[in-house]
Amino acid sequence: MLFEIRGFRFCSSARMLAALLFILLCVQPGHGQTCTEGFAYDRRARQCIDVDECRTLPDVCRGDMRCVNQNGGYLCIPRSLYNQPYRPAGPLPPEPAYPDSSVGFSDTFVPADPRSVEPSYPRVRSTAQCLLGYTAAEDGSCNDIDECETNSHHCNPTQVCINTLGGYTCSCTEGYWLIGGQCQDIDECRYGYCQQLCANVPGSYSCSCNPGFILNPDSRTCQDVDECEDEPCSHGCFNTYGSFMCNCDEGFELASDGTTCIDLDECSFSEFLCQHRCVNTPGSFSCICPPGYYVYEDGRSCEDSNECDTGNNTCTTAQVCFNFQGGYTCLDPLQCHPPYIEVSDNQCMCSAENPACRDKPFTILYRHMDLSSGRSVPADIFQMQATTRYPGAFYIFQIKSGNDGREFYMRQTSNVSATLVLSRPIKGPKEVVLDLEMVTVNNVINFRGSSIIRLTIFVSEHPF
Numbered sequence: 001m002l003f004e005i006r007g008f009r010f011c012s013s014a015r016m017l018a019a020l021l022f023i024l025l026c027v028q029p030g031h032g033q034t035c036t037e038g039f040a041y042d043r044r045a046r047q048c049i050d051v052d053e054c055r056t057l058p059d060v061c062r063g064d065m066r067c068v069n070q071n072g073g074y075l076c077i078p079r080s081l082y083n084q085p086y087r088p089a090g091p092l093p094p095e096p097a098y099p100d101s102s103v104g105f106s107d108t109f110v111p112a113d114p115r116s117v118e119p120s121y122p123r124v125r126s127t128a129q130c131l132l133g134y135t136a137a138e139d140g141s142c143n144d145i146d147e148c149e150t151n152s153h154h155c156n157p158t159q160v161c162i163n164t165l166g167g168y169t170c171s172c173t174e175g176y177w178l179i180g181g182q183c184q185d186i187d188e189c190r191y192g193y194c195q196q197l198c199a200n201v202p203g204s205y206s207c208s209c210n211p212g213f214i215l216n217p218d219s220r221t222c223q224d225v226d227e228c229e230d231e232p233c234s235h236g237c238f239n240t241y242g243s244f245m246c247n248c249d250e251g252f253e254l255a256s257d258g259t260t261c262i263d264l265d266e267c268s269f270s271e272f273l274c275q276h277r278c279v280n281t282p283g284s285f286s287c288i289c290p291p292g293y294y295v296y297e298d299g300r301s302c303e304d305s306n307e308c309d310t311g312n313n314t315c316t317t318a319q320v321c322f323n324f325q326g327g328y329t330c331l332d333p334l335q336c337h338p339p340y341i342e343v344s345d346n347q348c349m350c351s352a353e354n355p356a357c358r359d360k361p362f363t364i365l366y367r368h369m370d371l372s373s374g375r376s377v378p379a380d381i382f383q384m385q386a387t388t389r390y391p392g393a394f395y396i397f398q399i400k401s402g403n404d405g406r407e408f409y410m411r412q413t414s415n416v417s418a419t420l421v422l423s424r425p426i427k428g429p430k431e432v433v434l435d436l437e438m439v440t441v442n443n444v445i446n447f448r449g450s451s452i453i454r455l456t457i458f459v460s461e462h463p464f
């Protein structure tokens with residue numbers, strides 16, 4: 001380094017001399033309070049006086065350099081040369097006693113490469129020039145150069161230039177950070193800027209939310225949408241975190257769309273829901289019964305209306321109302337055909353003394369009963385019994401007429417009684433008249449007589 005300085009000392013000694021002369025010219029008594037660089041205004045002396053930078057500035061010269069104050073500036077000189085005779089100006093000696101520092105007096109402030117400046121280049125401040133980053137105005141003052149405006153900055157294209165007094169700064173815009181001298185986009189998504197969904201874009205980012213959420217005003221967090229406010233459900237709505245649920249009133253079920261409630265067809269569930277017929281209704285169902293019945297309090301069974309009890313019949317006062325399952329009938333007053341005579345309101349008799357009654361049943365008793373259609377078989381449906389017992393007599397019970405379909409038979413249950421048995425199902429509605437005969441036989445006195453029970457059976461239309 002020192003060798004290089006020696007190498008051009010001759011050629012630059014003339015510039016050094018010129019610079020020193022320039023400094024001396026500038027050392028004029030100050031007329032104001034502003035002084036050029038390197039001088040400070042002294043109020044007592046009323047002039048600008050040189051500042052001893054070697055005393056006032058800390059670490060002016062670095063390394064093995066020593067500071068030498070100059071009028072309006074200072075020099076950094078290697079300590080090894082400092083003890084040699086100092087001959088600042090004058091005729092050029094053939095061998096200057098101390099190294100040429102003319103570089104420091106360069107009349108233009110060309111920023112030196114820091115690597116070559118440190119540690120040994122002398123630094124000098126000139127009063128005649130403006131500092132780096134300033135430019136001299138016509139009135140002699142120094143104005144800051146706006147490097148950004150004049151496009152004389154060295155910020156790379158990814159950076160923005162920010163002008164400062166005497167310099168400028170290269171910075172990154174918001175959303176970028178400096179990596180390896182380049183402004184690179186910040187991937188905000190990697191750092192959890194968004195609560196749910198994040199999309200990184202150059203210089204920025206945008207947050208969004210999963211379905212069922214909306215972005216909060218902070219543009220980062222999400223909050224649950226209360227979907228129920230828009231009444232999306234046919235019936236009930238439950239808001240949930242991120243979604244909602246619909247439910248339906250009793251008798252309805254949720255359709256596949258999750259929001260619509262559709263009626264349940266309860267009637268399709270079972271054939272046995274109603275005894276007779278099921279009618280589906282929105283949200284429910286009802287059982288109906290055929291005419292002559294009413295729906296029992298259980299809501300599904302059919303109960304016969306007893307028209308005779310309720311008075312809801314058309315029988316005359318002379319008639320007798322007979323109720324049966326699903327209907328009723330009006331029985332005309334008993335009429336006994338001669339030679340029978342009426343012995344009670346339901347019995348005719350043919351007197352034994354009357355020759356016309358020979359070979360005819362002694363009595364005819366009229367009885368009525370009802371029978372459900374399709375009743376399970378065999379079933380004991382009627383009992384008959386001898387009321388008068390003759391000593392030595394025995395009794396035969398038989399169906400004399402009306403059993404053309406052979407649905408019935410008579411089963412003797414004792415010497416004096418028998419039961420009418422239904423052996424085949426009968427489908428109603430039907431009216432069956434059976435003559436049930438009881439034959440009395442007494443071989444001792446050689447007696448044979450009979451009595452009839454004329455049984456009218458009202459078979460209902462329905463099996464209930």
Ligand SMILES: [Ca+2]
Binds near residue numbers: 185187188200202
């Ligand atoms: Ca980004």
Ligand SMILES: [Ca+2]
Binds near residue numbers: 243
């Ligand atoms: Ca929700």
Ligand SMILES: [Ca+2]
Binds near residue numbers: 285
């Ligand atoms: Ca229903």
Ligand SMILES: [Ca+2]
Binds near residue numbers: 306323327
């Ligand atoms: Ca009835």
